[in-house]
Amino acid sequence: xxxxxxxxxxxxxxxxxxxxxxxxxxxxxxxxxxxxxxxxxxxxxxxxxxxxxxxxxxxxxxxxxxxxxxxxxxxxxxxxxxxxxxxxxxxxxxxxxxxxxxxxxxxxxxxxxxxxxxxxxxxxxxxxxxxxxxxxxxxxxxxxxxxxxxxxxxxxxxxxxxxxxxxxxxxxxxxxxxxxxxxxxxxxxxxxxxxxxxxxxxxxxxxxxxxxxxxxxxxxxxxxxxxxxxxxxxxxxxxxxxxxxxxxxxxxxxxxxxxxxxxxxxxxxxxxxxxxxxxxxxxxxxxxxxxxxxxxxxxxxxxxxxxxxxxxxxxxxxxxxxxxxxxxxxxxxxxxxxxxxxxxxxxxxxxxxxxxxxxxxxxxxxxxxxxxxxxxxxxxxxxxxxxxxxxxxxxxx
Amino acid sequence: xxxxxxxxxxxxxxxxxxxxxxxxxxxxxxxxxxxxxxxxxxxxxxxxxxxxxxxxxxxxxxxxxxxxxxxxxxxxxxxxxxxxxxxxxxxxxxxxxxxxxxxxxxxxxxxxxxxxxxxxxxxxxxxxxxxxxxxxxxxxxxxxxxxxxxxxxxxxxxxxxxxxxxxxxxxxxxxxxxxxxxxxxxxxxxxxxxxxxxxxxxxxxxxxxxxxxxxxxxxxxxxxxxxxxxxxxxxxxxxxxxxxxxxxxxxxxxxxxxxxxxxxxxxxxxxxxxxxxxxxxxxxxxxxxxxxxxxx
Ligand SMILES: Cc1ncc(C[n+]2csc(CCOP(=O)(O)OP(=O)(O)O)c2C)c(N)n1
Ligand code: SF4
Ligand SMILES: [Mg+2]
Numbered sequence: 001x002x003x004x005x006x007x008x009x010x011x012x013x014x015x016x017x018x019x020x021x022x023x024x025x026x027x028x029x030x031x032x033x034x035x036x037x038x039x040x041x042x043x044x045x046x047x048x049x050x051x052x053x054x055x056x057x058x059x060x061x062x063x064x065x066x067x068x069x070x071x072x073x074x075x076x077x078x079x080x081x082x083x084x085x086x087x088x089x090x091x092x093x094x095x096x097x098x099x100x101x102x103x104x105x106x107x108x109x110x111x112x113x114x115x116x117x118x119x120x121x122x123x124x125x126x127x128x129x130x131x132x133x134x135x136x137x138x139x140x141x142x143x144x145x146x147x148x149x150x151x152x153x154x155x156x157x158x159x160x161x162x163x164x165x166x167x168x169x170x171x172x173x174x175x176x177x178x179x180x181x182x183x184x185x186x187x188x189x190x191x192x193x194x195x196x197x198x199x200x201x202x203x204x205x206x207x208x209x210x211x212x213x214x215x216x217x218x219x220x221x222x223x224x225x226x227x228x229x230x231x232x233x234x235x236x237x238x239x240x241x242x243x244x245x246x247x248x249x250x251x252x253x254x255x256x257x258x259x260x261x262x263x264x265x266x267x268x269x270x271x272x273x274x275x276x277x278x279x280x281x282x283x284x285x286x287x288x289x290x291x292x293x294x295x296x297x298x299x300x301x302x303x304x305x306x307x308x309x310x311x312x313x314x315x316x317x318x319x320x321x322x323x324x325x326x327x328x329x330x331x332x333x334x335x336x337x338x339x340x341x342x343x344x345x346x347x348x349x350x351x352x353x354x355x356x357x358x359x360x361x362x363x364x365x366x367x368x369x370x371x372x373x374x375x376x377x378x379x380x381x382x383x384x385x386x387x388x389x390x391x392x393x394x395x396x397x
Numbered sequence: 398x399x400x401x402x403x404x405x406x407x408x409x410x411x412x413x414x415x416x417x418x419x420x421x422x423x424x425x426x427x428x429x430x431x432x433x434x435x436x437x438x439x440x441x442x443x444x445x446x447x448x449x450x451x452x453x454x455x456x457x458x459x460x461x462x463x464x465x466x467x468x469x470x471x472x473x474x475x476x477x478x479x480x481x482x483x484x485x486x487x488x489x490x491x492x493x494x495x496x497x498x499x500x501x502x503x504x505x506x507x508x509x510x511x512x513x514x515x516x517x518x519x520x521x522x523x524x525x526x527x528x529x530x531x532x533x534x535x536x537x538x539x540x541x542x543x544x545x546x547x548x549x550x551x552x553x554x555x556x557x558x559x560x561x562x563x564x565x566x567x568x569x570x571x572x573x574x575x576x577x578x579x580x581x582x583x584x585x586x587x588x589x590x591x592x593x594x595x596x597x598x599x600x601x602x603x604x605x606x607x608x609x610x611x612x613x614x615x616x617x618x619x620x621x622x623x624x625x626x627x628x629x630x631x632x633x634x635x636x637x638x639x640x641x642x643x644x645x646x647x648x649x650x651x652x653x654x655x656x657x658x659x660x661x662x663x664x665x666x667x668x669x670x671x672x673x674x675x676x677x678x679x680x681x682x683x684x685x686x687x688x689x690x691x692x693x
Contacts, residue, residue, distance in 0.1 A: 021483070021487075022479065022482045022486060024478075024479070024482075049486065050485055050486055052478055052479070052482055052517070053517070054475060054478075054513060055509060055510070055512070055513030055516070056509060056510070056513070058469075058475070058510070059472060059474075059475030059478075059509075059513055062468065062469070062472035062475035062476045062478075063475050063478050063479035063482065064479065065476065065479065066468065066475070066477070066478070066483070067479035067480065067483035068479075069479075069483075070466075070484060070487070071487055072482065072486050072487065074483075088469050088471075089469060089472065092468075092469055195483075195487075196441050196466060196480065197464060198439050198440060198441065198463065198464055198492060200464070201461075201463050201464040202459075202464055202465075203454065203456075203461065203464075203465045204464075204465065204467060205466065205467040206450065206453060206454065206455065206459065206465075207450060207456065208455070208456040209456070213455070213456070213457060215457040215458060216458060221457035
């Protein structure tokens with residue numbers, strides 16, 4: 001069924017169709033309409049779930065961590081300072097290998113206060129051990145939320161579905177809401193690896209020593225480092241599983257095909273723009289304009305950011321002469337985080353393209369297509385690293 | 398009320414194994430043993446970082462027979478909420494959810510989540526064992542450290558501030574059951590936890606648990622020190638059931654009787670060594686006033 005609704009409502013429909021059982025959230029702009037919608041679904045009896053109106057984001061994720069440990073399918077959502085407030089819990093959820101799904105409705109971080117969009121919030125959590133995916137439009141939001149539960153439960157790793165605050169969360173677009181029965185076939189009920197149970201007592205997440213240690217039967221149990229190594233290995237393997245789930249989704253619902261990166265006009269491109277989120281669709285217009293001017297331009301949206309799909313990135317970018325990474329976040333004192341990831345993915349190529357880095361749109365600064373066009377065009381005529389890194393777009397000093 | 402449990406009617410089954418990792422003479426270890434007997438096997442525990450984390454053992458060996466979720470320091474009560482919600486959606490509502498946290502994990506960093514869970518009315522038992530400092534990290538002051546106590550962060554003059562009255566804060570949440578207990582009276586604690594199990598909604602039990610290394614007394618005096626805290630009228634045993642306060646057990650017996658002077662308690666522990674005579678008198682006056690209120 002096609003409806004016209006906001007990105008937040010698209011996410012809420014995804015959560016409803018996924019039959020999340022325990023939802024806990026704390027309000028923060030621009031996430032609020034999403035959790036309001038979910039509480040409405042639960043109160044109206046349209047969803048068989050417990051909605052827990054917690055007193056903080058730290059507790060929101062605490063509820064999800066505990067409910068997931070006790071065998072329930074769980075969901076939360078937040079933005080910006082809310083995500084940072086739950087930071088300790090974000091790491092905990094991954095370390096405990098809990099398949100929680102969280103929407104991060106991307107917003108800049110204070111100080112100073114901003115409520116507008118950039119990516120600093122989710123980027124600041126990239127090393128927490130979660131899977132991170134970025135949606136570019138409303139259809140992708142609902143589709144990715146549904147897939148996120150299957151992915152999380154397949155690999156026992158939590159998943160963050162990130163989408164741009166306001167640009168997606170508060171704009172209205174048509175999208176397809178899949179049939180509930182089809183979603184049920186795609187996503188079976190959650191079967192936890194272990195759920196807290198008095199008949200099978202276990203002491204979860206207890207103090208774990210630096211070295212491996214025998215249990216009471218003499219069998220060796222992993223130490224902290226083995227447990228963390230396994231998380232990394234399983235995250236790397238998730239790259240393939242993301243692709244498999246995307247393929248299954250496409251078979252059932254007819255949408256998908258770009259699980260890792262979403263290239264546009266990249267096959268013959270000399271210069272390719274790279275970015276996260278809805279910006280990649282805005283850049284398609286810029287690519288069309290540049291192509292009319294005779295430049296062979298392309299754009300590659302990164303859909304899966306953690307684990308980083310470096311092979312897909314190389315396959316898409318390696319043949320180009322230049323790469324331009326547009327970013328709404330910054331590793332302060334260094335460069336854009338995605339820029340660093342792209343460079344290291346390309347390092348293995350024999351003939352490496354040059355890579356430039358533009359910072360833009362921080363705290364909701366308007367991203368004008370004319371500015372993108374000028375920066376991209378300049379990169380199309382550039383020959384290498386001739387500028388400071390990073391460069392800034394739209395800065396009014 | 399049902400008959401009081403005696404050492405003869407206490408269940409024999411042990412849910413805490415010998416050889417756990419608490420110090421010799423640990424007041425917490427006494428009450429954990431009795432407490433788990435009262436909670437029974439159909440229980441899921443939630444524990445934040447504290448001495449109890451260590452007591453329970455290091456992976457992959459556990460000292461207890463009950464399932465336990467170790468959680469972050471501030472999140473104990475919210476985690477209890479999460480377990481309750483999961484049990485509800487999975488149709489397993491006959492399981493008791495019990496949180497055990499130290500005084501720091503309860504009255505300081507954990508108070509927000511605890512307050513939230515109580516306001517929501519979630520059905521769990523929250524047990525705070527109060528050893529009156531952050532023991533696990535090496536005896537730093539906490540909100541419930543009494544006035545004048547030497548800790549590693551009040552090393553010379555003793556803590557200037559008063560002890561935070563955590564049970565009163567919980568009672569102000571108008572929850573159905575608030576009670577106190579002491580490691581010196583474990584059967585009383587057993588009965589209070591048993592009673593808490595029969596009451597719907599949030600239940601709060603605050604336990605005074607003497608700590609030999611943190612308080613500075615010999616490991617064999619745990620019960621004696623715990624008793625003196627009650628007999629001097631410093632730590633009182635009571636219940637607040639549906640808003641109605643009543644002294645219980647050893648504290649109730651003190652009504653109308655002469656209590657031991659507070660100095661008798663302070664003398665047993667090196668942590669009170671910075672108390673001046675004037676301060677001791679002031680504390681004695683406070684205790685007398687509190688008891689005059691009970692007796693009025
Ligand atoms: C967020 C966070 N801050 C600090 C700590 C360090 N820490 C672990 S246990 C503890 C003290 C616990 O004190 P209390 O709750 O009174 O329990 P006790 O150790 O006295 O039994 C502290 C400060 C932590 N684990 N997490
Ligand atoms: S430090 Fe105190 S509370 Fe902690 S285990 Fe030792 S005796 Fe028990
Ligand atoms: Mg303590």
